[in-house]
Amino acid sequence: DTEVTQTPKHLVMGMTNKKSLKCEQHMGHRAMYWYKQKAKKPPELMFVYSYEKLSINESVPSRFSPECPNSSLLNLHLHALQPEDSALYLCASTQGSSPLHFGNGTRLTVT
């Protein structure tokens, strides 16, 4: 079980589709993260939100658009993705000195 919930668990989308990944936590954490993980590789940081404001963007292409509508929710909007964007997308949250808590991810396949 994880306290960070990600939906959907799996997503298949075409290169012309628009879709969104969702992440939710109710631990009162004010920092939320998106990571991307390719097969057999470690997770790579994409975005960090702190108090609902984007604080870090690791030079991610604009076809990935993050959104933090409130302190419990984090979205990742996807548009015009490429097959090489297929990966496991992980959400995490933290507050203060607590460790990052990760969700189990959304496995995305772009066809």
Add this chain to the structure above:
Amino acid sequence: DAKTTQPTSMDCAEGRAANLPCNHSTISGNEYVYWYRQIHSQGPQYIIHGLKNNETNEMASLIITEDRKSSTLILPHATLRDTAVYYCIVRPSLSGSARQLTFGSGTQLTVLP
């Protein structure tokens, strides 16, 4: 963030202690050592962290050398469910919430029956 070096893979017999080493020779005084693991098809799971003293919790023990340039994660009685990729990460102790966690390549631990 300081870089970490871990062996690519290790095997351990079920019921024996698993000792996973990590080198972090460039660690700074304000950086903690964190350990996470990732079981196949799941998100990374926090295990333990420490600054300079040895730490123990219900999952594992963390031994940090006196010069803080290396550490060892110990799983005292490994089970098949401990098979996972184990990541050693150094992370600064900064104020505020938005502290990054940068993953290295990790160690694939396989627990053998």
